[in-house]
Amino acid sequence: xKQIAAPKGWAQLLLTPPATPWAAxxxxxxxxPAATMQTLIDAGLRGxxxxxxxxxxxxxxxxxxxxxxxxxxxxxxxxDPAVFxxxxxxxxxxxxxxxxxxxxxxxVGAREAFIAxxxxxxxxxxxxxxxxxxxxxxxxxxxxxxxSGRELYMSVRPLQGSSMIGEETVLLxxxxxxxGQPEQTPPYPSTVGYLGKPTVVNNVxxxxxxxxxxxxxxxxxxxxxxxxxxxxxxxxxxxxxxxAGVMEVPTGTPLAEIAAAAGGPAKGATIKALLIGGPSGGxxxxxxxxxxxYSGGGLATVGAxxxxxxxxxxxxxxxxxxxxxxxxxxxxxxxCGKTIPCRIGTRRLAEIGQRFVDGLAGxxxxxxxxxxxxxxxxxxxxxxERLTPSPLLTGMRYFEREFVPAGVAAEKxxxxxxxxx
Numbered sequence: 001x002k003q004i005a006a007p008k009g010w011a012q013l014l015l016t017p018p019a020t021p022w023a024a025x026x027x028x029x030x031x032x033p034a035a036t037m038q039t040l041i042d043a044g045l046r047g048x049x050x051x052x053x054x055x056x057x058x059x060x061x062x063x064x065x066x067x068x069x070x071x072x073x074x075x076x077x078x079x080d081p082a083v084f085x086x087x088x089x090x091x092x093x094x095x096x097x098x099x100x101x102x103x104x105x106x107x108v109g110a111r112e113a114f115i116a117x118x119x120x121x122x123x124x125x126x127x128x129x130x131x132x133x134x135x136x137x138x139x140x141x142x143x144x145x146x147x148s149g150r151e152l153y154m155s156v157r158p159l160q161g162s163s164m165i166g167e168e169t170v171l172l173x174x175x176x177x178x179x180g181q182p183e184q185t186p187p188y189p190s191t192v193g194y195l196g197k198p199t200v201v202n203n204v205x206x207x208x209x210x211x212x213x214x215x216x217x218x219x220x221x222x223x224x225x226x227x228x229x230x231x232x233x234x235x236x237x238x239x240x241x242x243x244a245g246v247m248e249v250p251t252g253t254p255l256a257e258i259a260a261a262a263g264g265p266a267k268g269a270t271i272k273a274l275l276i277g278g279p280s281g282g283x284x285x286x287x288x289x290x291x292x293x294y295s296g297g298g299l300a301t302v303g304a305x306x307x308x309x310x311x312x313x314x315x316x317x318x319x320x321x322x323x324x325x326x327x328x329x330x331x332x333x334x335x336c337g338k339t340i341p342c343r344i345g346t347r348r349l350a351e352i353g354q355r356f357v358d359g360l361a362g363x364x365x366x367x368x369x370x371x372x373x374x375x376x377x378x379x380x381x382x383x384x385e386r387l388t389p390s391p392l393l394t395g396m397r398y399f400e401r402e403f404v405p406a407g408v409a410a411e412k413x414x415x416x417x418x419x420x421x
Contacts, residue, residue, distance in 0.1 A: 100207030226252030277307030
């Protein structure tokens with residue numbers, strides 16, 4: 001795992017430690033909760049964990065609750081295979097994450113905050129614990145935050161488990177030592193979260209951005225990236241590109257420019273597609289890379305999503321049906337199985353996908369795939385279930401000829417096999 005140097009002119013704010021530690025937290029105390037949340041709303045900061053909800057509005061919901069006990073949680077648990085964006089951020093800029101979480105807790109009225117991280121991220125855990133320990137020693141955190149009379153205790157919580165822990169309702173259950181299955185929403189954690197109390201949950205990259213915004217202002221942040229989703233995002237690059245690693249990318253950057261910034265195709269490779277969003281992501285064919293921006297809205301138009309921030313470059317040697325079926329099996333294996341469409345439907349999707357791989361798909365399998373995918377997505381309790389059909393759906397959408405033999409395609413369209421017009 002390494003950081004890929006971004007091209008000159010690309011803003012780098014998530015992986016750059018604050019020039020003056022705790023300056024943002026002092027600003028929060030001076031401005032007060034309402035002004036702090038308004039600053040984030042003015043900046044247009046959206047969650048970097050995949051949901052894309054406005055951070056300031058999310059905080060405001062928890063802040064306006066009249067509950068006596070509230071919590072703040074940093075979600076640093078990432079579970080997609082070979083994705084290390086959170087890990088790199090925590091190792092390089094733990095200060096901004098801790099400071100952003102402290103700002104969130106003070107803004108919503110929480111007196112206790114947790115940083116959830118994978119247990120095997122030992123270097124990141126050491127960095128976080130050292131910052132929290134020193135902050136308590138120096139009076140930055142604890143019983144009297146920077147002499148303000150406010151109380152805030154923070155702890156690092158290493159976790160182990162399935163990929164589902166990354167989903168925020170599952171994460172809160174894991175923190176409480178409960179079985180890791182998602183909850184029906186609404187109510188959202190902002191009103192009913194950890195131990196049933198209002199809880200603001202933010203991805204660690206979101207919190208690092210919070211620290212930058214408070215230190216540099218909403219207007220400066222708004223000028224970076226896509227005006228509708230401003231700022232930067234961490235992208236995990238792998239596959240058939242020259243360089244692999246994590247790159248900080250301004251939102252709205254065309255996918256073709258990201259691939260070029262990673263060195264372009266590896267020697268001898270011709271890019272066929274990019275898989276965006278991890279195992280439940282979507283395939284984006286090479287002819288759409290120049291016109292597709294890396295943003296929530298831009299990716300949604302082509303059937304992909306930001307997800308874990310993974311970008312996998314696929315060359316011409318890869319069979320899309322085989323990869324899509326494998327990804328669907330992985331998603332089915334990782335599903336918690338709380339709902340029947342997830343427990344059974346995702347496995348049936350994988351079976352249909354495998355029939356295409358084995359050349360055993362019948363004329364009705366295309367229709368069955370779309371109908372079952374719609375049922376699974378419509379009944380989803382969480383994003384894992386809702387997005388599991390994405391690889392097969394986008395694979396079929398852009399690479400139908402690899403899935404459907406000529407004869408089957410003719411039957412599906414109503415033509416007579418072997419007969420020409």
